[in-house]
Amino acid sequence: MSEKKYVTYGDSCSCGCGAPEGAKQITGCRFSLSEMSDRYIEYILGAIEKTDTSKVWSSTGKLSTIYRGKQIHVEDAVKACFINAFHEGVHMTMECTFSKGCPGDIEGDSYLAADDVLMNEPAIKDVHFPVACKIALYPMGIPDYMKYIAEVVNHAIDLGIYAGSAHYCTVLECDVQDLFAYINYVNDYCGKNLSHYIFEVTMSVNSPTK
Amino acid sequence: MSEKKYVTYGDSCSCGCGAPEGAKQITGCRFSLSEMSDRYIEYILGAIEKTDTSKVWSSTGKLSTIYRGKQIHVEDAVKACFINAFHEGVHMTMECTFSKGCPGDIEGDSYLAADDVLMNEPAIKDVHFPVACKIALYPMGIPDYMKYIAEVVNHAIDLGIYAGSAHYCTVLECDVQDLFAYINYVNDYCGKNLSHYIFEVTMSVNSPTK
Numbered sequence: 001m002s003e004k005k006y007v008t009y010g011d012s013c014s015c016g017c018g019a020p021e022g023a024k025q026i027t028g029c030r031f032s033l034s035e036m037s038d039r040y041i042e043y044i045l046g047a048i049e050k051t052d053t054s055k056v057w058s059s060t061g062k063l064s065t066i067y068r069g070k071q072i073h074v075e076d077a078v079k080a081c082f083i084n085a086f087h088e089g090v091h092m093t094m095e096c097t098f099s100k101g102c103p104g105d106i107e108g109d110s111y112l113a114a115d116d117v118l119m120n121e122p123a124i125k126d127v128h129f130p131v132a133c134k135i136a137l138y139p140m141g142i143p144d145y146m147k148y149i150a151e152v153v154n155h156a157i158d159l160g161i162y163a164g165s166a167h168y169c170t171v172l173e174c175d176v177q178d179l180f181a182y183i184n185y186v187n188d189y190c191g192k193n194l195s196h197y198i199f200e201v202t203m204s205v206n207s208p209t210k
Numbered sequence: 211m212s213e214k215k216y217v218t219y220g221d222s223c224s225c226g227c228g229a230p231e232g233a234k235q236i237t238g239c240r241f242s243l244s245e246m247s248d249r250y251i252e253y254i255l256g257a258i259e260k261t262d263t264s265k266v267w268s269s270t271g272k273l274s275t276i277y278r279g280k281q282i283h284v285e286d287a288v289k290a291c292f293i294n295a296f297h298e299g300v301h302m303t304m305e306c307t308f309s310k311g312c313p314g315d316i317e318g319d320s321y322l323a324a325d326d327v328l329m330n331e332p333a334i335k336d337v338h339f340p341v342a343c344k345i346a347l348y349p350m351g352i353p354d355y356m357k358y359i360a361e362v363v364n365h366a367i368d369l370g371i372y373a374g375s376a377h378y379c380t381v382l383e384c385d386v387q388d389l390f391a392y393i394n395y396v397n398d399y400c401g402k403n404l405s406h407y408i409f410e411v412t413m414s415v416n417s418p419t420k
Contacts, residue, residue, distance in 0.1 A: 006364045007375060009356040030344075030378045032412065034244030034303055041418060062419040063344045063412065066377055093244055095305050095412065097346070099378045103356055109377065134240075134273045136307070138348045138408060140355055146219040146313055154216045165217060167276055167319065168240045168309045168408070198348060198378070200410070202242065202273065202305065208251060209272040 009104045022107040024195075027071040027100045027187060029078050032064040036091040043092075047085035052119035053077050057110045064095075068110040071100075071187050072118065079180045080120035082203060083127050086176075091206045098187055101140075101196035131176050133203045134169040137186065140196040148194060152186050169200075179203065219314045232317040234405075237281040237310045237397060239288050242274040246301040253302075257295035262329035263287050267320045274305075278320040281310075281397050282328065289390045290330030292413060293337050296386075301416045308397055311350075311406035341386050342414045344379040347396065350406040358404060362396050379410075389413065 035043040048060060056069040056077050065081075067074045082094050137152055139145040153170050156162040161174035161182060172179065183201060190197040245253040258275060266279040266287050275291075277284045292304050347362055349355040363380050366372040371384035371392060382389065393411060400407040 004367055006367060007360050009360040009363070028377055030376075032303065032305075035246060036244065036248075036250035037246070038248045040246035040301065061376070062342055062417050063381065063414055064379075068377065091250065093242065095242075097378050097410075102378070105377075132272055136408070138350065140348065140350075141353050143351050145350055150217050150219040153219070157214055157216060166240075166271070167238055167278065167315075168307050168312070169274075171273065198346070200307075204273055207272050 020107045022112065023105040024101055025070075025112055026068055026105065026107075026110045027074045027098065027191070028066060028068040028110075029074050029096055029098045030064050030066045031078060031081070031094055031096040033081070033085050034093045034095075035085065035087075037087075043085060043087060043090070047081050050084040051077055051081040055111060055114040055119055059109070070112055070114060070116075071191060072116060072184075073114055074098075075180065075184055075187065076118040076120045079176075080124050083124045083176060086127075086129060086205055089206055091204075091208060093202060093204045096201045096203070098183070098199040098201065099197065100187070100191055101194065103196065125177070128175050128177060129205060131174065131179050131203050131205055132163075132207060133172040133174075133179060133201060134166070135172060136169045136200045137190070138198040138200070139190070139194045140198070142194070148190070152189060155185060155189075156182060230317045232322065233315040234311055235280075235322055236278055236315065236317075236320045237284045237308065237401070238276060238278040238320075239284050239306055239308045240274050240276045241288060241291070241304055241306040243291070243295050244303045244305075245295065245297070247297075253295060253297060253300070257291050260294040261287055261291040265321060265324040265329055269319070280322055280324060280326075281401060282326060282394075283324055284308075285390065285394055285397065286328040286330045289386075290334050293334045293386060296337075296339060296415055299416055301414070301418060303412060303414045306411040306413070308393070308409040308411065309407065310397070310401055311404065313406065335387070338385050338387060339415060341384065341389050342373075342417060343382040343384075343389060344376070344412050345382060346379045346410045347400070348408040348410070349400070349404045350408070352404070358400070362399060365395060365399075366392060
């Protein structure tokens with residue numbers, strides 16, 4: 001009988017010192033698109049193909065797609081994929097897990113050398129449609145994590161995009177451009193103030209529920 | 211101009227002492243069903259209506275449905291809703307956020323007094339179909355959180371349902387009955403060993419991707 005191969009994340013500590021230096025700079029986003037339509041395959045694959053991913057590392061599997069690299073390029077590609085997946089009148093959701101600083105992370109599977117010129121933004125910056133969204137921030141490894149959550153929620157209140165607090169999440173409602181500007185703010189804020197965080201964002205368009 | 215109402219989670223500390231005693235016993239699950247079909251409304255509403263929620267507090271909104279109460283009844287209702295949403299040949303996903311112990315939680319919006327007789331299990335215990343699943347555990351407020359994550363991943367390896375580790379998640383593949391037995395184990399383990407945790411589970415059936 002072959003020996004079982006166990007994982008050993010327990011050897012890492014929360015300061016991220018277990019991860020290689022380069023890995024600490026990598027922002028990642030794992031996302032799943034769901035199109036409530038018989039044509040979901042062409043819509044999802046079409047959105048993924050239309051998105052310029054030349055400045056991120058990307059991989060699509062059975063359950064989700066992942067982009068890794070510099071924060072601004074990951075955000076640019078995720079935003080483009082979401083906008084490219086939008087079809088008038090079709091209910092669609094996108095579940096995104098942004099993360100940075102996992103102590104178990106590796107330096108591979110990422111492009112960090114790219115410059116700061118966004119590949120998708122020029123084509124999508126004038127697209128507007130309303131989005132309903134639930135968010136949850138998980139600052140890891142620290143006792144006073146609730147204050148960081150309050151900070152990002154209160155910033156949404158300041159921006160006028162906050163639509164309420166619910167159990168286990170905060171609800172936002174706004175234009176797609178404002179939402180991605182907010183996501184950029186959260187990733188900036190967390191990247192500066194936290195060694196490891198996860199930011200869950202589930203966006204919904206064209207919901208039949210009022 | 212009216213004064214802005216900010217949230218104040220920062221006043222809570224991670225030991226959960228900010229939450230009322232009763233709130234610490236409440237397990238919750240917020241979930242979103244996505245059916246990749248033109249008939250998604252009848253499938254989703256049908257699954258929610260068919261599920262016996264008499265022993266949980268429940269609320270359905272634009273973005274998701276939430277069940278709150280005793281852990282076993284929340285799990286029973288979520289499992290039933292997922293199985294009730296299954297349609298042969300239809301690609302469907304369910305994103306679930308299980309959580310317990312949030313320092314900002316309240317005692318309301320929950321039924322804890324119920325006995326331990328499961329309302330849905332007799333009708334669903336013999337249903338079998340394969341599920342692909344990604345999971346992520348977030349133990350909050352403690353520096354050594356990675357060892358708890360390793361513990362639950364290694365238990366999946368022991369059970370033979372582990373299909374691999376990916377960036378920001380672990381992939382499982384197994385029968386629906388085995389998956390919910392594992393979810394019950396994780397909630398049991400985390401409820402005993404952590405004061406506040408979030409367990410993200412996204413399940414997928416009938417994916418066209420091999």
